[in-house]
Amino acid sequence: MKRSSRDAAMNVSRRRFVQSLGAGTGACSLGLFSPRLFAADIGTTSPRTPALLSGTDFDLTIGNMPADFTGRMRPAVSVNGSIPGPTLRWREGTSVTLRVHNHLPVTSSIHWHGIILPFQMDGVPGISYPGIAAGDTFTARFQVKQSGTYWYHGHSHFQEQTGLYGAIIIDPAKPDPIGVDRDYVVMLNDWTDEDPDGLYAHLKKVSNYYNYGEPTMQDFIADASRQGVSHALASRRMWNQMRMSPRDLVDVTGATYTYLMNGNGPAGNWTALFRPGERVRLRFINGSSNSFFDVRIPGLNLSVIAADGQNVDPVEVDEFRIGTAEVYDVIVQPREDRAYTIFAQSMSRDGYARGTLAPRAGMQAEVPNLDPLPTIAMVDMMGSMAQGGGMSGMRNMTHGGDMHTGQHEPTDDTGMVGMPEVHHARTEYGPNVDMRVDMPRTNLDDPGIGLRDNGRRVLTYADLHTIGGSLYEHEPVGREIELHLTGNMERFIWGFDGLKFSQAKPVHFRYGEHLRLVLVNDTMMTHPIHLHGMWSELESPAQKFQVRKHTICVQPAQRVTYRVLADALGRWAYHCHLLYHMEAGMFREVVVS
Amino acid sequence: MSMNLCKKSMVFVAVSAAAMVPVPLQAQDTMQGMDMPAMQQPPQQTTGGWQRLDIGPQIGERPVVRGLGLQPMAVDAMPGMPPMQGGRAPPDARRPDYSDGVDYGSMTGMDMADDKPLGMLQFDRLEYFNGRAASGVSLDAQAWYGTDENRLWLKAEGEHSGERLQDLRTEVLWDRPVAAYWDTQLGVRHDFGVGPDRTWAAFGVQGLAPYWFDVAATAYVGQSSRTALRFEAQYELPLTQRLILQPRIEANLYGRDDPQRDIGAGLSDAELGVRLRYEITRQFAPYVGVDFTRRFGKTADFVRAAGEPVYKPQLVAGAHIWF
Numbered sequence: 068m069k070r071s072s073r074d075a076a077m078n079v080s081r082r083r084f085v086q087s088l089g090a091g092t093g094a095c096s097l098g099l100f101s102p103r104l105f106a107a108d109i110g111t112t113s114p115r116t117p118a119l120l121s122g123t124d125f126d127l128t129i130g131n132m133p134a135d136f137t138g139r140m141r142p143a144v145s146v147n148g149s150i151p152g153p154t155l156r157w158r159e160g161t162s163v164t165l166r167v168h169n170h171l172p173v174t175s176s177i178h179w180h181g182i183i184l185p186f187q188m189d190g191v192p193g194i195s196y197p198g199i200a201a202g203d204t205f206t207a208r209f210q211v212k213q214s215g216t217y218w219y220h221g222h223s224h225f226q227e228q229t230g231l232y233g234a235i236i237i238d239p240a241k242p243d244p245i246g247v248d249r250d251y252v253v254m255l256n257d258w259t260d261e262d263p264d265g266l267y268a269h270l271k272k273v274s275n276y277y278n279y280g281e282p283t284m285q286d287f288i289a290d291a292s293r294q295g296v297s298h299a300l301a302s303r304r305m306w307n308q309m310r311m312s313p314r315d316l317v318d319v320t321g322a323t324y325t326y327l328m329n330g331n332g333p334a335g336n337w338t339a340l341f342r343p344g345e346r347v348r349l350r351f352i353n354g355s356s357n358s359f360f361d362v363r364i365p366g367l368n369l370s371v372i373a374a375d376g377q378n379v380d381p382v383e384v385d386e387f388r389i390g391t392a393e394v395y396d397v398i399v400q401p402r403e404d405r406a407y408t409i410f411a412q413s414m415s416r417d418g419y420a421r422g423t424l425a426p427r428a429g430m431q432a433e434v435p436n437l438d439p440l441p442t443i444a445m446v447d448m449m450g451s452m453a454q455g456g457g458m459s460g461m462r463n464m465t466h467g468g469d470m471h472t473g474q475h476e477p478t479d480d481t482g483m484v485g486m487p488e489v490h491h492a493r494t495e496y497g498p499n500v501d502m503r504v505d506m507p508r509t510n511l512d513d514p515g516i517g518l519r520d521n522g523r524r525v526l527t528y529a530d531l532h533t534i535g536g537s538l539y540e541h542e543p544v545g546r547e548i549e550l551h552l553t554g555n556m557e558r559f560i561w562g563f564d565g566l567k568f569s570q571a572k573p574v575h576f577r578y579g580e581h582l583r584l585v586l587v588n589d590t591m592m593t594h595p596i597h598l599h600g601m602w603s604e605l606e607s608p609a610q611k612f613q614v615r616k617h618t619i620c621v622q623p624a625q626r627v628t629y630r631v632l633a634d635a636l637g638r639w640a641y642h643c644h645l646l647y648h649m650e651a652g653m654f655r656e657v658v659v660s
Numbered sequence: 661m662s663m664n665l666c667k668k669s670m671v672f673v674a675v676s677a678a679a680m681v682p683v684p685l686q687a688q689d690t691m692q693g694m695d696m697p698a699m700q701q702p703p704q705q706t707t708g709g710w711q712r713l714d715i716g717p718q719i720g721e722r723p724v725v726r727g728l729g730l731q732p733m734a735v736d737a738m739p740g741m742p743p744m745q746g747g748r749a750p751p752d753a754r755r756p757d758y759s760d761g762v763d764y765g766s767m768t769g770m771d772m773a774d775d776k777p778l779g780m781l782q783f784d785r786l787e788y789f790n791g792r793a794a795s796g797v798s799l800d801a802q803a804w805y806g807t808d809e810n811r812l813w814l815k816a817e818g819e820h821s822g823e824r825l826q827d828l829r830t831e832v833l834w835d836r837p838v839a840a841y842w843d844t845q846l847g848v849r850h851d852f853g854v855g856p857d858r859t860w861a862a863f864g865v866q867g868l869a870p871y872w873f874d875v876a877a878t879a880y881v882g883q884s885s886r887t888a889l890r891f892e893a894q895y896e897l898p899l900t901q902r903l904i905l906q907p908r909i910e911a912n913l914y915g916r917d918d919p920q921r922d923i924g925a926g927l928s929d930a931e932l933g934v935r936l937r938y939e940i941t942r943q944f945a946p947y948v949g950v951d952f953t954r955r956f957g958k959t960a961d962f963v964r965a966a967g968e969p970v971y972k973p974q975l976v977a978g979a980h981i982w983f
Contacts, residue, residue: 137717174769193770224771260717267773269942272780272982276942279715282728283898289727301732307871309745310841313728322716333719416722417713437713437722439706445731452741493753498837499808502744548758555840557868560774560808564756567808569775572759638765652774658762 115330115337117149117233117252121156123163127177129199129221130170134230136258136325136332143230144171144221150330151254151354152219152233159214160240165207167199171226174198177207178222178599178640179235180392181376181617184209186637189599191222194638194656198223214239215376216350216394217617218254225263228356228646232256236350237376245372247398248345255362255389255411255420256327257319257355267647270318274559277322280314280415280440309502313443315556315591316516318647319357321417326358328411328420336431337422343404347424348372349397353389356646359414359593359620361388361518361525362395364407364424365435370398371526375616378534387526388414388515390595390620392644395526399424406432414517414593416440441517443623448591450507450624451486487626489587490549492564499652500565501555503589507626509608515593515622528605531614537604538615539632542581547628548574549585552594552621552643552653559651561643567652574641576633576659583610585628588621594648595620598657599639604630618644633659715901746839779805780982785935787978789819789951793969796821798976804835811835813845818853827853831862842867849880855921858882864890872896887915902939906947908932917958922966924958937980945980 127146134143134150146152157163169175176198178190188207192198199205214237221231234252259266269276282303290299306313331337341347353360363369363386371382373396381398389395389411401407406425413419416437423431445453491503512529513519554561563571576582584603586596596603597618605613606628621627636659643653709724785800798819804811813835818828833847842865849860864878873893880888894908910931917925935949953972955963960970 174771193767193772195767197767197769198771224773268778271778273942279901281898281901283900285900286727290729293727294729298732302728302730304732306730310868310870310872313730320715321713325717412720417715417720419720436710437720439723439725442728442730490754491749492756493749494756496747496749496753498840498842501840503742504744505742549754550758557841558808558837562774564754566756567774568772572757573762573764574758575760575762577760638767650773652772654772654774656764658759660762 115335117151117254117329118147118153119156120153123157123161125155125163125165126168127152127165128168128170129175129177129231131172132230134258136327137260139260141260144175144226145230146177146233150230150232151256152231154234154236154252155219157211157235157237158240159211159237162208162210166204167207168204169199169201172201174200174223175226175231176205176221176223177219177231179207179217179219180597181217181394182209182235183212183600183602183635186600186635186639189639190219191599191640194640211237213237213376214243215373215378216252216352216396217376218352218354218392218394220354222640225267225356225646225650228257228259228263228266230258232354234350234352234354245348245378245398246346247348249339249341249347250350251339251347252329252350252352253339253409253422254327254329254352254354255358255360256330257324257358257413258327259319259323259325261323263356263646266319266323267650270559270647271651274318274556275312275315277318277320278312278314278316279320279322280316280417281312282314310557311448311502311591314440315443316415316441317357317359317413317592318559318645320415321413324358324413324418326355326360326411326413326418326420328409328422331422333419333421333434338428338430339409339422339424340428341401341424341426343402343426344400346398346400349399349409351389351395351397353391353393355391357391357648359388359390360411360420361386361414361438362409362411363387363435363523364399364409365433366403366407367399367401367424371531372396372398374531374533374614375618377615379614380532380534382526382530383524384526384530385523386518386521388518388620390593390618390644391646392595392597392618393616393620406430408432408434410435412437414515416517438517438521443516443591444519446508446513447516447623448502448504450504450626451509452506453624454508454510487585489626491589492551492566494565495551495553495589497565498558499555499560499562499567500553500589501557502591503551503553504587504624507587507624508622509626511605511607511613511627513622513625515620528614528620529607531605533612533615537612537630538602539581539604539630540612542632544583544630545580547583547585549587550574550655552586552588552590552596554590554592554648554653556591559647561648561651561653563653563655568654568656569652571655573638573656573658576631576657578633578636578659580633581630582633583628583630585626586619586621587626588623591623592645592648593620593622594653595644596642597644598631598641600635600637600657600659601631601633601639606630635659775807777805777807779803782982784980785976785978786981787947787976789821789974789976791972791974793972794821796826806835809836813847825853827851833862833864835866838865839867841869845878851921853921855918858886858918858921860886860888869893885916886918889913904937904939904945906935906937906949908935914959919962922959922962924960924962926957928957928959929953929955933976935976943982947976947978947980949976950974951976 132145133140189195217235221227329337409422411420512527514525518525550563639657641655641657642649706723710721711724781803800817803814813833815831831849833845845864849862851858860880860882866876869875876892892910897905912928931953933951935947937945937947939945951974
């Protein structure tokens with residue numbers, strides 16, 4: 068499947084090469100802090116690696132800036148004149164002061180994603196504060212109570228899409244148990260030359276506007292010749308009857324997006340340096356607005372050591388999917404004196420962000436080709452029904468226990484997991500909802516669409532175990548709040564329980580309660596769900612603590628549960644982190660009182 | 661949770677699991693001889709060829725995939741399962757309200773797009789036609805403005821030939837969604853063109869029928885107890901990602917004669933067209949096609965009397981454009 072990098076490079080047209088080169092030609096970085104760094108190495112930091120600001124006192128200026136990621140100069144929004152904005156390095160236990168100056172002609176905001184803080188500091192206009200008016204300054208001041216990798220981004224309308232984002236690194240108060248020689252942020256983003264308001268309007272008018280992978284007559288002929296006409300027709304019947312496309316993977320694709328790594332297009336080749344044998348920490352942040360990335364570094368084992376800033380028992384994988392707003396810290400140990408490609412292809416297989424790990428600047432390695440365009444599987448629409456029923460025993464009987472989605476059925480004390488009951492809301496029967504799943508799957512060991520059985524070890528949520536377990540193990544779990552992720556893909560309406568934000572009431576958490584959120588995905592898309600202000604402690608299907616996160620991706624036709632300790636008084640945002648889903652209604656206000 | 665299964669759901673599981681049995685068996689049958697062990701993931705049917713991305717600013721190549729490799733499964737193959745779409749909420753459906761009476765605060769600055777009005781102007785067909793009897797220009801355009809819940813629609817369809825406006829139907833409608841894929845439209849219609857103008861009250865449904873048929877059916881009531889029915893359906897068949905074949909039918913029925921406008925009671929006319937468009941962009945797609953119009957009954961008599969053909973085959977060329 069792979070071809071040589073020379074072939075790949077030859078096929079890159081000159082125009083495209085120039086386009087995605089951007090300003091950061093040969094960009095390379097020496098890392099945030101390199102204990103073994105030699106003086107001679109300093110000074111080669113590229114203009115396209117964001118600056119690093121450390122300490123407790125920060126001035127961040129949001130401003131308009133022309134940016135060129137595609138060969139066209141386009142208006143963008145930057146922080147301190149760069150995209151991404153500067154990386155902020157804090158220390159656990161300190162108090163930080165962040166003066167955010169808004170030099171835009173419109174209201175702006177910065178949200179500190181995944182940070183536990185007082186709600187007034189959280190940076191969501193309309194919930195935490197009115198936003199930062201044009202020309203004004205907002206000062207956020209709070210205690211840093213955690214460590215790990217996080218990020219910040221605009222929460223005003225579509226400003227995030229236009230460049231308003233950056234990384235946050237928090238050093239632990241005690242010496243970091245994770246010893247590394249090099250440490251780099253790898254921020255992944257999606258850039259569009261379009262005005263995001265126009266992009267949103269396109270989706271509202273023609274929801275498959277950016278989908279150039281729709282099933283065609285050619286596909287039908289191929290299936291018919293291989294499987295027979297009746298089989299080809301029958302296999303399309305349900306999809307067409309439901310007016311849904313088995314290729315509706317994401318809403319916004321490479322038809323408009325250029326995928327960036329630390330602000331560099333694929334040809335810009337952001338580069339991180341290492342000496343063979345060194346342990347290199349890569350802090351992957353999906354700071355995109357509407358993209359999922361599948362990340363791998365051919366030739367290297369990825370040891371995943373943290374998820375959403377929280378340390379996990381190390382997991383060795385070849386590849387991981389990082390949902391919008393998710394964060395994974397990975398350690399690699401390149402031993403050879405050669406370059407390695409950091410390859411992050413979009414879930415819809417229409418482009419990639421790419422960088423290089425290299426012993427010297429200016430090197431590059433083979434860039435893999437994209438994987439084939441996947442088709443949505445039945446399990447993504449029918450949930451456990453397509454897994455052969457809701458009970459593990461049934462599954463094993465019908466499929467010999469060797470499930471393609473990697474089913475290793477978790478069991479509770481009785482040795483069997485029953486199918487959870489699903490309660491559709493009464494508001495899920497209207498125009499805002501195009502499908503409901505009655506038998507969702509609950510297993511966490513599915514890497515997701517396009518990654519199943521690709522011959523590589525791919526990370527799943529079932530692999531993630533937060534070191535130290537739950538923060539609230541001693542607190543009994545009280546009530547459950549069940550919410551369904553819903554949408555109408557044709558109308559491009561998204562919501563919870565069939566209600567858009569503008570139609571819904573706030574969700575009330577009683578102060579101090581330890582509750583279980585039950586999310587059922589009644590759509591065919593994966594939704595990264597982010598609760599502000601409080602941790603989301605994901606549970607296994609048997610309701611054992613699994614991993615602590617700030618953003619939880621719920622796969623199509625999947626049911627997940629997680630615990631939340633409502634210990635943060637105030638008003639918080641709760642939403643799908645796909646920007647266009649959020650703006651189209653998949654958003655709630657949570658009130659803790 | 662697993663121990664909390666109530667009786668009802670146990671029955672539910674048993675029924676649906678039993679109903680599932682034939683499906684995996686069938687799937688296993690069809691999977692024999694393939695490398696893939698189970699039914700969930702269709703095998704990727706790569707051709708060995710490579711496709712350079714050509715849709716946007718991105719670079720890269722991916723394997724050419726032909727076919728979807730889907731397995732048959734029907735929604736209605738599961739007796740006892742509630743439908744996945746539509747339907748009515750059961751009386752015991754969950755309440756979506758978790759507010760405990762807590763309301764939104766007084767904070768200003770919320771700026772979400774979910775209730776913002778949008779507008780669209782679409783020339784579905786803007787074309788030159790050429791037939792044995794006449795040639796000219798015809799138009800089928802719609803515009804809307806509003807939110808997801810309430811939209812104002814304007815429609816215009818007509819043709820200009822022989823140096824005059826032959827016919828122009830215009831409508832102003834209030835559109836409301838009533839189901840996932842269906843809207844109702846209520847408003848007025850005004851007809852211009854040959855003969856005296858006519859005005860009607862209009863009520864219709866418009867939407868996407870199963871199997872992706874775009875459908876609109878509208879009933880009209882006019883002055884002097886005139887009534888009319890209009891039906892339109894079209895389908896989009898993507899030959900490639902950009903080359904789309906669009907068959908379309910349209911029929912008009914009238915409750916009583918209107919000789920001044922050459923209209924007879926009953927099925928008055930039907931039109932069948934096939935257009936092949938190429939989407940240079942989503943918003944600009946030139947096309948060529950053929951269009952056949954046939955008049956029936958008394959309408960045909962009026963048309964014949966006027967010396968015009970009852971059956972009009974035409975070649976068309978135009979563009980599908982929207983903003």
